[in-house]
Amino acid sequence: MLRKRVVQIFVLLMILLAFSSVSFAQGSEVAAFAQGSEAIAKVKVNEQPEKVKGNKAADKVKGNEAEGSLTVSNEIIPMTEVRIINIEVDFGYLPDLEELEWTLGGKQFDEWKTWDFDARDYTGDPFILFETEPYLDGTVVKAQIKNELLFDTSSPTSRTIRPRIVDLTGYFDLIVKDIETGIELKRIMRVAPYDSFYLYDEFGDVIDEIKGNVINGRYIEHEVSGKTNEGRDINFVIVAKDKKSVDNYLKKTLPLMLENPEALQEKLKDGTIGDYKVPIWYNNIHPDETIGIDAQIKLMEWFSTQETIEYWTYDDDDRSGIEGDREKTKVSINVDEALDDVILLFNLTQNPDGRYHMVRQNTNGFDLNRDNAFQTQIETQIVTSEIAKWTPLIFLDLHGFYDSMVIDPCTPPHDQNYEYDLLNKNMNPLGYTMGNAAIANSTYTQYRIAQDHWGSGWEDSAPSYTAQYAMHHGALGFTVEMPQINENCNTSTVHLALAAAKYAIDGKDDLFMDQLEIFRRGVQGIDDTEVDEYFVAPDLETVVGRERGNNDNFFPEYYVIPVEKELQRNALEAYNMVEWLLRNGIKVDTLVKSTDVDGITYPAGSYIVPMHQAKRGLANTVLSDGINWSDWPVMYAEIAMVFHDLRGFDRYEVRVEEAFDDNTREVKKMVIPKGNIIIGNDKEVKNADEYVIKNSNNDAIRVVNELLAKGKTVKWILESGDGYSMGDYLVSKTDINNLSNNYVLDLAAVNLTSVKTITLAQPKVSVNGYESTFVLKELGFNLVSRNQADVIVDNSGTELQSGKHYIGVGGGSFTQLKDSSLIPGFDYDRSDDKGRARGEGLLHGIINQNSLITAGYSEEDYLYTTSGSWITSVPEGAQVLASVSDGDDFYKAGWWPGYEGAQGQIFAFTTKIDGASITLFANDLTNRAHPRYSYRFLAQCNICGTT
Numbered sequence: 019m020l021r022k023r024v025v026q027i028f029v030l031l032m033i034l035l036a037f038s039s040v041s042f043a044q045g046s047e048v049a050a051f052a053q054g055s056e057a058i059a060k061v062k063v064n065e066q067p068e069k070v071k072g073n074k075a076a077d078k079v080k081g082n083e084a085e086g087s088l089t090v091s092n093e094i095i096p097m098t099e100v101r102i103i104n105i106e107v108d109f110g111y112l113p114d115l116e117e118l119e120w121t122l123g124g125k126q127f128d129e130w131k132t133w134d135f136d137a138r139d140y141t142g143d144p145f146i147l148f149e150t151e152p153y154l155d156g157t158v159v160k161a162q163i164k165n166e167l168l169f170d171t172s173s174p175t176s177r178t179i180r181p182r183i184v185d186l187t188g189y190f191d192l193i194v195k196d197i198e199t200g201i202e203l204k205r206i207m208r209v210a211p212y213d214s215f216y217l218y219d220e221f222g223d224v225i226d227e228i229k230g231n232v233i234n235g236r237y238i239e240h241e242v243s244g245k246t247n248e249g250r251d252i253n254f255v256i257v258a259k260d261k262k263s264v265d266n267y268l269k270k271t272l273p274l275m276l277e278n279p280e281a282l283q284e285k286l287k288d289g290t291i292g293d294y295k296v297p298i299w300y301n302n303i304h305p306d307e308t309i310g311i312d313a314q315i316k317l318m319e320w321f322s323t324q325e326t327i328e329y330w331t332y333d334d335d336d337r338s339g340i341e342g343d344r345e346k347t348k349v350s351i352n353v354d355e356a357l358d359d360v361i362l363l364f365n366l367t368q369n370p371d372g373r374y375h376m377v378r379q380n381t382n383g384f385d386l387n388r389d390n391a392f393q394t395q396i397e398t399q400i401v402t403s404e405i406a407k408w409t410p411l412i413f414l415d416l417h418g419f420y421d422s423m424v425i426d427p428c429t430p431p432h433d434q435n436y437e438y439d440l441l442n443k444n445m446n447p448l449g450y451t452m453g454n455a456a457i458a459n460s461t462y463t464q465y466r467i468a469q470d471h472w473g474s475g476w477e478d479s480a481p482s483y484t485a486q487y488a489m490h491h492g493a494l495g496f497t498v499e500m501p502q503i504n505e506n507c508n509t510s511t512v513h514l515a516l517a518a519a520k521y522a523i524d525g526k527d528d529l530f531m532d533q534l535e536i537f538r539r540g541v542q543g544i545d546d547t548e549v550d551e552y553f554v555a556p557d558l559e560t561v562v563g564r565e566r567g568n569n570d571n572f573f574p575e576y577y578v579i580p581v582e583k584e585l586q587r588n589a590l591e592a593y594n595m596v597e598w599l600l601r602n603g604i605k606v607d608t609l610v611k612s613t614d615v616d617g618i619t620y621p622a623g624s625y626i627v628p629m630h631q632a633k634r635g636l637a638n639t640v641l642s643d644g645i646n647w648s649d650w651p652v653m654y655a656e657i658a659m660v661f662h663d664l665r666g667f668d669r670y671e672v673r674v675e676e677a678f679d680d681n682t683r684e685v686k687k688m689v690i691p692k693g694n695i696i697i698g699n700d701k702e703v704k705n706a707d708e709y710v711i712k713n714s715n716n717d718a719i720r721v722v723n724e725l726l727a728k729g730k731t732v733k734w735i736l737e738s739g740d741g742y743s744m745g746d747y748l749v750s751k752t753d754i755n756n757l758s759n760n761y762v763l764d765l766a767a768v769n770l771t772s773v774k775t776i777t778l779a780q781p782k783v784s785v786n787g788y789e790s791t792f793v794l795k796e797l798g799f800n801l802v803s804r805n806q807a808d809v810i811v812d813n814s815g816t817e818l819q820s821g822k823h824y825i826g827v828g829g830g831s832f833t834q835l836k837d838s839s840l841i842p843g844f845d846y847d848r849s850d851d852k853g854r855a856r857g858e859g860l861l862h863g864i865i866n867q868n869s870l871i872t873a874g875y876s877e878e879d880y881l882y883t884t885s886g887s888w889i890t891s892v893p894e895g896a897q898v899l900a901s902v903s904d905g906d907d908f909y910k911a912g913w914w915p916g917y918e919g920a921q922g923q924i925f926a927f928t929t930k931i932d933g934a935s936i937t938l939f940a941n942d943l944t945n946r947a948h949p950r951y952s953y954r955f956l957a958q959c960n961i962c963g964t965t
């Protein structure tokens with residue numbers, strides 16, 4: 019174990035080295051705390067010590083106004099390690115020890131208490147005590163203080179305690195006061211979870227300091243990619259040799275990579291490519307997995323301010339992931355030389371609001387690491403568009419906390435839209451390279467490569483996760499799970515990330531060649547069968563390859579997304595889809611003249627997604643029909659993308675080569691035309707006094723809510739006739755012309771003097787569940803407290819109360835509802851729970867055509883669930899709203915072992931109890947705010963509540 023000990027000393031030295039070089043951040047700098055303390059204020063804890071307020075170094079310098087000095091051996095009191103700090107106090111005269119008062123943040127040391135898990139407050143044993151009581155050495159007063167573990171652990175990773183680590187994080191005045199003379203000496207100390215920890219509000223100052231210390235003319239640029247839901251900056255930092263390197267990559271190399279990768283491959287082969295650099299992207303998305311951010315800051319600092327970086331690794335062929343008694347080797351990186359090869363990108367966190375509040379989710383309650391494909395949240399929209407823009411070669415998403423370090427590549431099943439052979443060829447060895455550095459420079463002794471050491475259960479079947487999303491941009495994309503919250507883990511993570519950079523520096527040409535090959539296959543429309551061996555059956559051995567059906571090529575030639583009414587049922591979602599594609603770096607064209615293909619005439623103005631393009635895999639992932647992977651034993655989360663069905667627009671797959679050549683123009687930016695888009699017969703629309711708003715998309719709901727909120731008259735049409743249908747809305751032309759927002763509406767003008775209608779009032783809705791809250795807000799509903807509500811929308815099954823209209827959303831609410839016995843005659847069944855995802859299915863359904871709740875849906879239409887349940891019995895007299903189709907092909911896409919049980923079963927019903935309507939949906943109408951096509955079920959049910 020001698021070797022281990024030597025290494026530990028080395029690690030310690032490394033930490034100390036790193037420490038001294040960032041001492042500005044900890045020692046001479048006081049971060050802005052005005053905002054920081056707001057977050058603290060929300061936390062209810064007893065008599066907190068007083069943090070130092072104010073900005074930057076000024077306060078710090080002000081510390082010692084009196085003659086004399088107060089020095090400490092370390093300025094940081096860490097919550098996760100026991101530390102003894104030597105204090106020396108020199109008043110310039112001989113003080114009486116008995117007359118000295120010692121305080122930190124205005125409290126005596128023994129008033130600082132550890133967390134009491136029962137009381138849920140800082141009322142436990144003392145946190146800080148004298149290790150050596152003050153004594154005199156000449157005229158100098160010496161003492162030692164020692165801190166205990168604030169949360170009784172060296173790694174406060176538990177979800178309940180994690181948010182608490184910001185409570186006491188901050189700067190505090192250490193004051194030694196001579197009561198006799200009134201003289202006090204002061205210095206500022208920091209209390210933090212670990213030495214390298216930073217609060218969100220400190221990021222700007224830390225980056226500024228690093229920028230101030232940059233050497234050799236290196237380029238460090240701090241950008242703000244955008245603002246979060248609560249208005250915080252998404253911080254993005256570029257470290258490179260110089261600005262020219264960055265411009266060259268973005269303006270010269272990258273366009274060629276995507277447009278003509280083969281030309282670059284030729285230049286690489288014949289040695290004429292010249293100077294080029296590849297970007298490596300470091301990311302965090304779960305900010306309470308704190309080391310994922312702090313490790314980036316350390317790495318950013320090293321690459322900006324160090325001449326060389328040295329570290330240990332295991333440079334052997336061992337694939338056990340276990341340290342054992344393997345031989346360490348030392349690696350040295352000359353940073354200036356390294357920056358001839360790489361550009362480093364630091365996206366400190368995709369969720370700044372989460373770091374501020376120290377939670378995983380964003381402030382709408384969403385886990386952003388399930389939102390990278392759906393992109394319903396602003397933070398994800400901003401970051402994915404940056405990833406698309408940069409097209410990094412390596413992408414690390416840094417997470418915690420698993421007992422053992424876990425590193426991608428993933429287990430099967432893999433998304434078949436990846437060029438998996440090219441990705442895995444480099445990802446697998448890079449995984450080991452990172453793991454080796456992580457254990458060689460920390461006290462950890464083991465890591466797991468998911469693909470090799472786990473076999474299954476850690477799949478990359480959908481780009482919901484940031485790293486898996488980045489793989490669609492040709493990146494070697496890794497989700498990395500680290501084990502702990504403390505300095506040791508942070509150090510380990512820094513070295514893991516450093517090893518990825520070294521891997522790119524050493525293998526740049528080969529890695530770049532493979533990334534270009536991914537794009538070449540795309541641009542040239544090649545479906546290479548080399549990839550097939552990675553797509554296996556659940557036995558993990560039988561190769562099934564890409565599922566091509568009757569086609570030679572897995573990928574179609576084009577997708578067409580028309581907007582004209584004849585071919586498009588939902589122009590709003592068609593526009594939204596084009597916007598999504600462009601944001602994600604996917605080339606979209608528009609037809610300049612109408613074109614016949616396979617007997618369909620696509621009108622001018624239709625959008626065309628040409629599939630001969632570098633990033634066709636991502637386009638196909640979201641626009642293809644999805645896959646039934648229910649025979650796999652476990653899945654990590656949802657896998658059904660199928661945007662056209664789940665968001666409810668028409669898209670056409672075209673397999674005719676060069677079908678639209680010369681008839682298209684590239685769309686650079688999609689702008690939904692100004693003014694409300696009115697689809698329908700122009701002349702009739704112009705001359706009418708009243709309009710029918712067709713119940714065909716979610717903007718119809720938004721307009722109804724806007725008008726009702728303004729006190730305007732909206733009538734709901736109760737019957738179908740020529741040019742209108744039950745569930746459409748009737749409004750005045752003046753009101754439509756005065757709408758405040760831009761909507762995509764399907765309007766019709768017809769003579770409706772004798773039609774049956776009811777006049778609507780805006781429902782007051784109380785919601786339980788973050789997804790439904792987000793969706794109903796987005797649709798413009800008036801959300802109120804439960805007491806004020808007409809209607810209760812509930813994803814949990816716990817909010818049902820007598821006399822109020824009630825909507826239970828998703829099978830997840832069924833257990834509680836059944837147990838409550840408040841709905842006599844209701845019963846349900848579900849498939850067995852397996853893993854994290856309970857059972858996801860895009861299903862063919864049969865929709866009741868005689869209900870206002872289901873108006874606007876076709877008799878045969880889609881249902882979507884993620885809770886794996888169905889209804890087996892409804893109350894007497896209940897009206898069934900939707901059932902699963904009885905046909906054998908009722909299941910279209912997803913992962914739901916046991917889905918067979920749902921065939922032909924009831925999925926939604928409505929009934930009346932005590933005069934209130936009770937409606938239950940087995941469909942998860944608002945799941946992750948993705949299935950927008952289902953929203954009108956919920957919206958109309960809300961509106962029904964007031965009729």
Ligand SMILES: [Zn+2]
Pocket residue numbers: 304307417418419
């Ligand atoms: Zn995570």
